[in-house]
Amino acid sequence: MDEMKKLKTKLKVAANKNGSMTQDFDDVKRLGKEMKKAKTGSELEKEDNKTPDPLQ
Known part of the structure; x- marks a missing residue:
């Protein structure tokens, strides 16, 4: 059943591709x-001692 759901989603996205970030609400x-x-970047630095992604 899970494979059928994936296939339906794949077909839906293929049919609705219009350049937007999302296909529906x-x-x-x-x-x-x-x-x-x-x-957030500051949370990453404080909690995980990680560097956030640079601004683009």
Whole structure:
């Protein structure tokens, strides 16, 4: 069943590719949740002693 879901998603994205970052509002909500969980540059430096990505 999982393979069928992947195939449907793949076909949906192929049909909807229009240069936007997301294909529908569900993607927008999912990405928003991912961004809330992501650490900021200063959090990375303090907690994990890592260097954040450089500004582009």
